[in-house]
Amino acid sequence: MPVQAKIGPSILNADLADLANESQKLLDNGADYLHLDVMDGHFVPNLTFGHSLVKCLRNKIKKDFFETHMMVSRPQQWIEPMADAGVNLYTFHIEPVMEEVANVCRKVRESGMKVGLALKPGTEVQVVERYVDMADVVLVMTVEPGFGGQSFMANMMPKVERLRTHYPNLDIEVDGGVGPNTIETCAKAGANMIVSGTAVIQAPNQRNVINLLRDTVQKYTNDACTHVH
């Protein structure tokens, strides 16, 4: 099955006090999944929310695909709570668990969730290649994790290109500063799962932006890949 373009808005800069409605609006406007940014104030200098909120969101949004992007120092700690909260894809950073990546991947799988491996901009892509067989998605960060609204780092594209060349069937996600002005660069490099925060949340017409992102990726995806759903 060909790799599919999937657009997953990040809700980081949405009105978190109205998260269920904001999320539903994104899905109604064509989002393929929700990218939920979990930050612990240790791994990144920002704090958001945890499994309790995700569970409440799941109670309101029953069927759609949830990814949690775990920007936390101890991703092992939240596997079971997030699985219980109804998360579909558990994407964790390899940097704080460098010696235990395989073990964490196994535990995520055993919990029934899909596995995503995230890389900070300073982490070599070769480090993640050892674990690609254990993962469903590799997330290449295109900003330093922690905040929405930062500038896209085009110099991360060689990582995406290398992964796409070596792993034609892999779901490759990009996150940070991705929007109408930067999507073509990501799509050409081979990304097929697109996280976009500010550009979608603040758009006067979310549907138009989501469609533009998806159409651009579809233009460049080859027909030898798979997808997460």
Ligand SMILES: O=C(CO)[C@@H](O)[C@H](O)COP(=O)(O)O
């Ligand atoms: O994980 C992060 C930041 O740490 C991202 O999900 C951003 O929140 C995306 O927002 P924009 O850069 O698209 O505004």
